[in-house]
Amino acid sequence: MTSQKLTFDRTAARSDTLGAEPLEGGTNFAIYSEHASAIELCLFGPDGEPTASAMLPEMEGGVWYGFAPGVWAGQRYGYRVHGPYEPERGLRFNPSKLLIDPYARQLDSELRWDDAVFGYDVMTGDDLTRDDRDSAPFIPKAVVTDTVFDWDDDTALRRRWADSVVYEAHLRGLTMKHPDVPEEIRGTFPALAHPAVLDHLTRLGITAVELLPIQGFVRDRHLQEKGLTNYWGYNTLNFFAPHAPYLAGTDLLEIKRTIKALHRAGIEVILDVVYNHTAEGSEKGPTLSFRGIDNLTYYLTDPAHPRHCYDVTGTGNTLNVSHPAVLRMVMDSLRYWVQVMHVDGFRFDLASTLGREATGFEREGCFFAAMKQDPVLSSVKLIAEPWDVGDGGYQVGGFPWPFREWNDKFRDDVRGFWRRDPGLSGRYAERLLGSPVQFGHSLRPATSSINFVAAHDGFTLWDTVAYNHKHNEANGEDGRDGHDHNVSDNMGHEGETDDAGVLAARTARVKAMLATLFLSRGVPMLLSGDEMGNSQGGNNNVYCQDNETSWIDWEAANLDLVDWVAQLTAVRRSFRDLTSRTFEGIGGAQGDRMGAVKWWHPDGRPIDDPDWGNLPCFGMILGEEDHCLLMLFNAGDGREVVLPDGDWRLRLSAAPLEPAGGRLDFPAQSVAVFDNG
Structure with missing residues (x-):
């Protein structure tokens, strides 16, 4: 030729x-x-x-x-x-x-x-x-x-999991509408390293950015024929090369300079990778x-x-990771991104596929064994999306150490509890503890759970309080795409509204769910834009929307929510028991920290096991008697709460609170944090 x-x-x-x-x-x-x-x-x-x-x-x-x-x-x-x-x-x-x-x-x-x-x-x-x-x-x-x-x-930051706050972001969507980022670099690696973006992340207390796929991917033909495109990038063409449009020019050094700038700001880089x-x-x-x-x-x-x-x-198709040459390719690719590009970890899409052997999912299979023994990869951050669509593919809690896992049970139970679904108080308490039923085994720490209330796939956090139903008409599939299990509540009006009462109720619930995220054991993951009330117009599957539907609207940011997240991460940093690696149970302490967790009934007494049936308001006490946190959660109506004995100082609340005579008028749909230090 x-x-x-x-x-x-x-x-x-x-x-x-x-x-x-x-x-x-x-x-x-x-x-x-x-x-x-x-x-x-x-x-x-x-x-x-x-x-x-x-x-x-x-x-x-x-x-x-x-x-x-x-x-x-x-x-x-x-x-x-x-x-x-x-x-x-x-x-x-x-x-x-x-x-x-x-x-x-x-x-x-x-x-x-x-x-x-x-x-x-x-x-x-x-x-x-x-x-x-x-x-x-x-x-x-x-x-x-x-x-x-x-x-x-530049060296790897190697932050402890217990100190980590992850920010899931789309490289393009994060910066396409940022007014302070020059237009010619928006949506590219250099935009991620712009001082305005770094300042925002550091203000929030973010320690790691988890980027949706940036490896070379294909824009599906059937989407292009409909005037749409593959926006998320879960359609990998090559595991080493970056997606060409994510470079402002043609120089791969853009990626290295970006990672270097993030590291200097104290922020790790985690790549969402698709090896399935x-x-x-x-x-x-x-x-x-x-x-x-x-x-x-x-x-x-x-x-x-x-x-x-x-x-x-x-x-x-399914990649044949059990073949030595294919496994080598995957491992070589991962090591390339760590050793040559200096990334700090990976989130594995549909990770159950990587554990499939001839007999089905095997947590001790060849891929996991290879990762655990690899001197380079075993020491970086490894996160599993613990499911695929095959038989036996749902494996939350089934992955081996040192993998951490996306915990969709946290998302669903937190949304349901604040939506006032009955019978969830016990499960909600488990989520606060790091989901011990799922992860408290096989010598795994409480940081095994990656907690989230919203992710790229599904409603944004604001849309969970603004829509009862998905609105995916723009995707061209007559609403068939996107899941229907959203655990959402529009608070009385479907979609955007100017009603001050509805907006106040939505803000209160969003703040409560954000507070739950950062006050729970495990590793919090925040969806980019959720800190500012970003909406996708009720579209819960924007995989094909590379436009203003999916791009974060910085100029419409709710700065009150931004400040709220910054306060939450500050409290999390200041109290080590919030990031404990040990599990404690609802019915009493376990392990080597006897009495580290206590549960408080709003009537002014410890909670008994029968109380967990349906208790929309309760308290959680962490720490020792002379220095502990009291966290109050109220998903129900406003009510009086009798506080434990002691001199309690308000550390965090969305509204001013003044205890009087050991009692507190506690508003509906709210969270408050006190300490006695």
Whole structure:
């Protein structure tokens, strides 16, 4: 397909490092394919036109490799992989399709959709018939990348989990409407490092930013045809390269400078990563990388019918992490982001998939074992989304240490308690303690629970008090998308309103839920925008809305809520028992901190077990007698509360409170914190 011949120096070729590695005198290329018959390296110019190609000259152990003299950093390249096209055996080799190196550190563009990117005749839908059109004009080219960067004195912050406050954010949505961020960098890595953004995060007391996927992903064809796009990015194309539009220019150093700036502000960087599936979808999807390199190696296929993908992710395919070469790729990718890019941890999307073995989910499976023994990865922050859509996929509390887990039970019980759902006081108390039923086993600490009241998937926190029902019409699926389990309450009016009474009630409930988040044991995670009352107009599935629906409206920020969150994180920092790693139970203390938790009835007595049936107002006492916190929670109507004996000083409340004679008029839907120190 090109006139110029590419030559290799066999004496300098190496098989030990996969990907394109610039070395003295040229670049070493290496790629894994167990079932290929030959692999062709193709070079391209800046205009995307082919300039040279040649078959990789060496292969051992499934690694095809060659050293190309005179090929330097900045060179664009791709692969054509030769082998049988026999879909019924799970083999889908097609050298007409240019393929992206799984280890590419940078891609020069996004995928351009065309029928030619499919390995079969997409017009007829017959995946048994090979399509021989050249896909190279439409495929992003990998770029040979030099990883050298002067990190100066930048090192991992390694904050304790007990001291962590996580802020889940979309890189683009966080800054697209920020008035102080220059327009030309909004929605990119440099915008995240802008002083105005860093000042906001530090004011809130944030210690870690958890970014929705920033690895290279594909914008779905069916969404583009409807005038929509893949906004969230859970459609990964490559596990090493960043999503090209997230760079203000073309220089990868933007990412490193951003991470360095965040570290200097005392903020860690956690990446939301998607190692459970890829953008190639089912066997009817495009051939962009893994499918054409070695479908049987990189994907799980139906053992009885290997023509078909085995899907437990709901996206069409499942990455075959149990295969040593695929597991190595995942581990190499994670180590790259830690060692080369200096990120501080990862949140694993649909993490139950990573634990699937032949017998189902296995908490001692190969992926978890590899992570636990890895000297680099075992020491960074690891967070699991503990479910997938397959049988037995819901595994909250089932992951091994050192993983922490998203706790959706915290979200649902906190929302339900403040919505005044009956019978939730006992479960609400468990959430305050770090969810010991779920996590108090297998030597796991209370910081195993990542607590949240809202996340990117679902209603924002403000929308939980403004909408009874999802409003996803703009997504073009007639309201079928997005879940219906929102545990929300519009407080008397659906959507926006000017009614002062409704707005006051909404604000009170939002403040109460935020207070619960930061006063509970476990690790609090705040959805970006929730600290300022951000709304998505009732859309609980903005995955395809890259517009003002999903972008945070900074100019409409509720500054009262911003100040409230700052107060909450300050209280959390100042009282260590709020961040204890030990569990205590509702019926009495457990472990080595006897009496550290006590429960107080508003009538002025300790709570008995029968009280937990339906108790909308109660207190929680943490600490020793001479220095402890009294936290009061009232999801019901305003009422009088008899305080425990002692000299109590108000530390936190949304409204002024003045105890008199050991009694307190406690408003409805409110939280208050006192201490006796």
